[in-house]
């Protein structure tokens with residue numbers, strides 16, 4: 001039955017077809033149509049459902065084509081490893097750090113996707129883009145925050161350019177659309193103890209692309225790109241754009257223009273925020289994000305400079321911050 005529904009959708013590609021018509025053609029109930037459509041979506045078919053209008057097949061399964069990806073990243077010779085399912089692409093690289101510089105690990109699904117602060121990253125099959133990039137940059141440790149900021153710029157630029165969405169960067173490197181999180185970045189570094197140089201760096205990026213639903217605990221916290229645009233791209237197109245942006249920025253790490261772009265795309269600069277740092281909570285206004293990526297937070301009594309920690313927009317304007 002699912003195959004027949006798919007055929008009807010394919011015949012009507014680019015148009016909406018109502019659940020009632022599909023039900024009549026196949027002599028089943030509208031409810032049965034809706035259940036089959038849900039299964040097709042879970043299978044990776046990109047189907048839009050519009051209440052009272054019907055269904056439209058936007059694209060067949062969104063699958064990765066690794067040899068095309070290799071070509072599109074040319075002349076860069078990256079090793080690319082693809083999994084249908086994996087616990088976490090970051091964990092994979094952590095346990096295989098002898099892999100070459102610029103190795104890319106992609107998984108269609110993660111069963112134990114990791115976020116910062118030991119949080120989980122929801123990574124359902126066929127829905128989001130989950131990948132990690134291994135770098136062996138020989139970089140001083142004090143450059144890591146800047147590099148982290150630039151990765152956020154690379155991800156944000158790809159989303160803005162491909163989907164024409166006005167997404168923003170929340171310090172340090174989350175991507176938000178209208179106060180909801182669209183993407184997260186987890187960077188894990190392995191230090192060379194003698195020199196304090198970074199021996200290897202794992203840049204893990206997770207982007208919610210096709211998800212139409214999230215678990216209850218993520219409602220009002222997370223969102224996905226396709227809930228805010230009708231522009232469709234494969235996850236691979238997004239991945240290619242992000243990787244090419246990252247490689248371009250890395251080749252030119254000290255260019256001050258990059259941090260200028262970071263500031264222009266920040267959703268916390270000049271805003272009232274709540275910061276958590278060293279188990280303390282601070283209310284203040286972000287006065288500045290400097291060229292190293294540090295945040296200068298003006299509280300009621302002092303200006304503190306943060307290189308790490310968590311901040312969130314303070315939606316309660318009632319306190320008086322002079």
Ligand code: BTN
Nearest residue numbers: 088090113114115116184204206
């Ligand atoms: C965060 O939101 O705190 C960061 C989320 C990072 C998620 C990505 S998905 C690919 C890579 N593998 C992981 O386990 N985590 C990162």
